[in-house]
Amino acid sequence: MLTALVFVPAAVALLMFALPRRTTPTVVRVVWILLSALELALVIAMWTGYSTNGGMQYEQRARWIPSAGVGYHVGVDGLSLPLLALTCLLFLACALYSLRENRRIREFAALFLFLETTCLGLFAALDLILFFVFFDLSIVAMYFIIAGWGHRQAARAALKFFLYTFIGSLALLLGFIGLYLAASPHTFDMVELTRQNPLAGRSLYGGLVLLAIVAGLAVKTPTVPFHTWLPLAHVEAPAAGSAILAGVLLKMGTYGFVRIAMPMLPEAWRRYALVLVVIGVLSVLHGALVALAQTDFKRMVAYTSVNHMGYIVLAIGAAAATADSSAQARSLAVTGAVTQMVSHGLLTGALFLLAGVLYERGRTYDMDSYSGLAAVAPAFAAMTGIAAFASLGLPGFSGFIAEFQIFTGSLGPRPLATSLAVIGILLTAGLFLRALRQLLMGPLHLPDAPGTPRAFPDIRIHEGLAVVPLLVLAVVLGVAPRFLLDIIEPASRSVLELLAR
Amino acid sequence: MTEMNENPLDLLPEVLLAASAVLGLLLGSWLPRARQWAVGLLACVACAAGIAAASVAAADPATTAFGEAFAVDPVTSTSRIVVLGSTLLVLGLSFGPLRGHPRESEFYVLLQLAALGALMMAGTQDLLLLAAAYLLASIPAYTLAGFRKDGPGTEAALKYYVIGALLGVLMLTGITILYATGRGTAYPMLGDALRDAPKMLIATGAIGLLAGVLFKAGGVPAHFWVPDAVQGSSPPVAALLTTIPKIGALAALFRLGDVVFADSTLPWPPLIAVLAAASMTLGNLGAFFQQDVKRLLGYSTISQVGYLLMPVAVAGRSDLAQQALLYYLAAYTVTNLGAFAVVCALPHAHTLDDYRGLAKQRPLLAASLVICLLGLVGTPPTTVFLGKLEAFSAAFDGGYAWLAVLAAANTVASLFYYLRWIVPAVSRGGSSSSADGDRAERVMAYAAAAISLGLGLAGGPVLDVLAGSISH
Numbered sequence: 001m002l003t004a005l006v007f008v009p010a011a012v013a014l015l016m017f018a019l020p021r022r023t024t025p026t027v028v029r030v031v032w033i034l035l036s037a038l039e040l041a042l043v044i045a046m047w048t049g050y051s052t053n054g055g056m057q058y059e060q061r062a063r064w065i066p067s068a069g070v071g072y073h074v075g076v077d078g079l080s081l082p083l084l085a086l087t088c089l090l091f092l093a094c095a096l097y098s099l100r101e102n103r104r105i106r107e108f109a110a111l112f113l114f115l116e117t118t119c120l121g122l123f124a125a126l127d128l129i130l131f132f133v134f135f136d137l138s139i140v141a142m143y144f145i146i147a148g149w150g151h152r153q154a155a156r157a158a159l160k161f162f163l164y165t166f167i168g169s170l171a172l173l174l175g176f177i178g179l180y181l182a183a184s185p186h187t188f189d190m191v192e193l194t195r196q197n198p199l200a201g202r203s204l205y206g207g208l209v210l211l212a213i214v215a216g217l218a219v220k221t222p223t224v225p226f227h228t229w230l231p232l233a234h235v236e237a238p239a240a241g242s243a244i245l246a247g248v249l250l251k252m253g254t255y256g257f258v259r260i261a262m263p264m265l266p267e268a269w270r271r272y273a274l275v276l277v278v279i280g281v282l283s284v285l286h287g288a289l290v291a292l293a294q295t296d297f298k299r300m301v302a303y304t305s306v307n308h309m310g311y312i313v314l315a316i317g318a319a320a321a322t323a324d325s326s327a328q329a330r331s332l333a334v335t336g337a338v339t340q341m342v343s344h345g346l347l348t349g350a351l352f353l354l355a356g357v358l359y360e361r362g363r364t365y366d367m368d369s370y371s372g373l374a375a376v377a378p379a380f381a382a383m384t385g386i387a388a389f390a391s392l393g394l395p396g397f398s399g400f401i402a403e404f405q406i407f408t409g410s411l412g413p414r415p416l417a418t419s420l421a422v423i424g425i426l427l428t429a430g431l432f433l434r435a436l437r438q439l440l441m442g443p444l445h446l447p448d449a450p451g452t453p454r455a456f457p458d459i460r461i462h463e464g465l466a467v468v469p470l471l472v473l474a475v476v477l478g479v480a481p482r483f484l485l486d487i488i489e490p491a492s493r494s495v496l497e498l499l500a501r
Numbered sequence: 502m503t504e505m506n507e508n509p510l511d512l513l514p515e516v517l518l519a520a521s522a523v524l525g526l527l528l529g530s531w532l533p534r535a536r537q538w539a540v541g542l543l544a545c546v547a548c549a550a551g552i553a554a555a556s557v558a559a560a561d562p563a564t565t566a567f568g569e570a571f572a573v574d575p576v577t578s579t580s581r582i583v584v585l586g587s588t589l590l591v592l593g594l595s596f597g598p599l600r601g602h603p604r605e606s607e608f609y610v611l612l613q614l615a616a617l618g619a620l621m622m623a624g625t626q627d628l629l630l631l632a633a634a635y636l637l638a639s640i641p642a643y644t645l646a647g648f649r650k651d652g653p654g655t656e657a658a659l660k661y662y663v664i665g666a667l668l669g670v671l672m673l674t675g676i677t678i679l680y681a682t683g684r685g686t687a688y689p690m691l692g693d694a695l696r697d698a699p700k701m702l703i704a705t706g707a708i709g710l711l712a713g714v715l716f717k718a719g720g721v722p723a724h725f726w727v728p729d730a731v732q733g734s735s736p737p738v739a740a741l742l743t744t745i746p747k748i749g750a751l752a753a754l755f756r757l758g759d760v761v762f763a764d765s766t767l768p769w770p771p772l773i774a775v776l777a778a779a780s781m782t783l784g785n786l787g788a789f790f791q792q793d794v795k796r797l798l799g800y801s802t803i804s805q806v807g808y809l810l811m812p813v814a815v816a817g818r819s820d821l822a823q824q825a826l827l828y829y830l831a832a833y834t835v836t837n838l839g840a841f842a843v844v845c846a847l848p849h850a851h852t853l854d855d856y857r858g859l860a861k862q863r864p865l866l867a868a869s870l871v872i873c874l875l876g877l878v879g880t881p882p883t884t885v886f887l888g889k890l891e892a893f894s895a896a897f898d899g900g901y902a903w904l905a906v907l908a909a910a911n912t913v914a915s916l917f918y919y920l921r922w923i924v925p926a927v928s929r930g931g932s933s934s935s936a937d938g939d940r941a942e943r944v945m946a947y948a949a950a951a952i953s954l955g956l957g958l959a960g961g962p963v964l965d966v967l968a969g970s971i972s973h
Contacts, residue, residue: 017864063961064961065887065960065961065964066961066965067824067961067964067965067968068887068890068891068894068960068961068964070961129881129890132881133881133882133886136880136881136886137880137881137882140875140880144927147924147927147928148927148928155924155928159917159920159924162916162920163913163916163917166913166916167910167913170909170910170912170913171909173890173893173909174893174897174905174906174909177890177893177894177897177905178897180894181894181897181898
């Protein structure tokens with residue numbers, strides 16, 4: 001079932017090319033949306049069948065390249081299931097949002113479906129090489145999406161994105177090889193490596209491997225100082241591409257931390273956790289401050305992603321602190337980090353899609369060119385408002401649940417760092433409120449560059465269909481988060497047990 | 502010494518190729534011009550039969566033939582299959598442009614002789630046979646480089662020949678010195694003799710020997726001929742020059758490292774490691790701003806040799822070295838040939854800009870190009886990725902972690918120039934190069950891309966086969 005979930009989109013993407021050239025775009029769109037809905041249904045079915053006792057479920061393995069220690073091994077646990085569900089939901093939202101996309105729709109849909117396979121595969125992978133394969137392929141697919149359907153400077157942005165994340169992926173590969181050679185017998189299997197803890201007692205080797213893995217994942221996450229590819233890539237990417245990039249691809253980095261770095265290198269992780277805490281706080285503050293200075297709406301949202309990812313890095317760094325804090329608090333931090341991944345995926349996905357709505361009507365992301373949009377587009381204004389408030393961590397939304405857990409969990413072990421990070425919340429609140437005031441309040445003003453339509457029509461149905469479910473889910477998670485936390489908590493406890501070895 | 506084994510059946514693939522070359526020469530003299538394709542067909546049959554024979558031989562345990570001069574072990578068997586397979590691909594690429602050419606059969610014959618030289622280099626266990634194989638691999642290749650008899654072709658052939666002759670003489674000198682030092686030319690014997698021989702003598706001999714073998718491999722510092730020869734010769738010949746001799750040379754180098762120099766006083770692994778590092782770096786730097794696609798591929802092959810030298814450097818120090826080298830060789834060969842097949846399929850596109858809009862006109866060809874180029878970078882799941890994974894692991898395992906890190910950095914750098922080619926190919930507009938090559942060439946490109954992808958996905962069984970032990 002898991003294998004089907006992962007590979008069906010890629011198979012359909014290939015079939016799309018087999019369709020005759022005369023196929024109307026409608027057929028492509030319908031196939032794309034139906035398939036994305038089917039994927040979501042599949043993942044919901046998996047969720048209902050998932051037993052909350054924890055442990056790896058839906059496991060499947062097959063021999064692939066035994067002599068190189070590589071196998072096909074997939075499975076789902078409390079860390080990956082929420083992200084799989086998030087991936088399916090966001091891809092459906094993007095399929096709906098792209099109903100009006102006219103530029104080479106067949107290739108666009110095929111690339112997205114292929115990208116969906118790589119994302120799902122990465123979260124399901126239980127073999128380092130399988131993980132790496134999907135990691136790299138996601139870069140390739142996203143590169144083509146940005147380069148092919150982006151805005152003016154897309155080629156440059158796409159190249160930068162590719163080069164940065166590719167460097168990261170190779171550092172990751174070197175780290176994986178280090179793990180592989182340390183294990184006996186040599187293997188890339190994650191479960192086996194986690195069990196063996198092959199680098200226990202070898203501090204220099206372990207430190208170097210951790211350095212390679214953390215560097216690779218930090219580029220993807222991205223954290224300061226590896227974040228410089230992110231704003232450019234986001235600004236130039238098409239709206240659906242940005243939503244996936246921020247909503248799903250960034251999670252690959254943070255997911256790698258909890259899935260690979262923490263359980264497989266516990267000793268090195270505990271030793272260098274302080275570095276991660278510092279990086280996390282720097283990302284939080286730097287992301288928020290730079291976002292505050294932006295006038296470009298999309299760029300601002302992009303920098304808040306750096307900020308939000310910083311909380312996650314802070315939490316997983318703080319979780320490594322030893323005895324002097326209670327295990328419950330640290331478990332809270334890890335749970336908060338995973339919840340934050342889901343919450344950020346929903347909210348940033350929605351915000352980027354709304355940025356796409358803005359651009360599609362006004363042909364610019366510059367916030368100074370707009371004002372008073374609430375008067376002409378009340379639905380748009382409401383959605384942007386909800387997304388922004390949720391994103392700044394207002395109680396009642398998923399962002400609050402996540403950040404509250406992160407702060408509660410981290411405050412004990414790392415009081416100074418956590419209190420510094422709280423400033424980040426203040427800053428994001430300020431910048432989102434400022435952006436809302438500029439865009440929505442005041443007298444109506446629209447950009448009047450030549451060739452742009454004067455009117456600012458409100459949200460269309462397909463755009464609403466894409467954005468509203470994301471926001472509804474953010475509210476549901478904010479009000480009744482138990483159904484998610486029940487799944488995450490056992491997994492985060494087991495991560496901590498592994499970390500304590 | 503045991504009784505001399507002189508069974509020619511042990512060398513069946515080589516014998517078949519030689520026989521087909523000689524027969525082809527005779528046949529070519531009698532056939533009318535319009536029917537000379539028969540010679541090419543004969544070559545194809547010989548290659549296919551050779552692959553079959555090599556596969557059968559691969560199942561048997563490792564052995565040596567003609568005393569200890571020629572080894573039949575996994576290294577030889579793999580090289581045989583890869584060389585013959587790539588000869589088949591190159592033959593497929595040449596049928597179209599050569600149809601009705603006045604020297605059609607000569608081309609096929611020279612091609613087979615060059616491949617035969619590479620086969621001998623891969624299997625030999627004797628320095629004198631290595632020298633003979635070097636000449637057999639080189640001389641037909643010189644001729645092929647200038648086969649078109651035009652300006653660039655002549656330049657290519659001349660440059661190739663002059664450097665080849667110079668380095669060939671150096672190699673013979675090196676062999677002489679090693680012969681004098683070790684009192685023999687057979688590898689196992691030399692391996693014993695060099696254990697306590699004077700360091701200077703071994704070093705001088707080894708450097709001379711390296712000059713020749715690196716020339717065939719196209720690695721730094723004997724790489725100067727590569728870009729010019731590749732750019733100047735016709736695309737099928739360029740495909741040949743950048744693949745087939747390399748296979749033989751790298752297999753030979755692996756044997757030298759594993760059997761002859763492993764226990765000698767010479768610091769062989771660091772020497773090869775430095776050459777590998779220089780090769781991958783300089784090749785990449787050279788490729789960065791090339792406009793001509795063949796020249797770009799020429800430089801890219803230099804950097805690929807750098808990666809291929811990584812497992813050679815750790816030969817005998819890591820159990821992974823042999824399968825890493827052989828797998829990477831096969832992977833590189835098929836992927837590189839795929840890229841050249843795309844070049845052959847678009848005979849009028851010379852520069853990167855000429856590829857603009859290829860995805861619109863020929864989506865499958867563009868897809869093959871993207872697969873092959875990303876494959877050369879080492880993007881999973883293509884076969885070069887698995888090769889690189891093995892090579893990196895071998896380098897780590899053999900204690901050359903810095904080399905693996907450098908190779909990773911170079912891989913990122915190489916992405917830049919491959920993307921410079923991919924971007925125009927998949928972007929819109931500018932459809933100029935409408936005149937297409939043959940269908941056969943397109944099919945070859947599809948086939949190479951498919952093999953490159955398939956071998957990557959199904960690399961498990963292949964790697965198992967390659968792990969057998971080398972004959973000492």
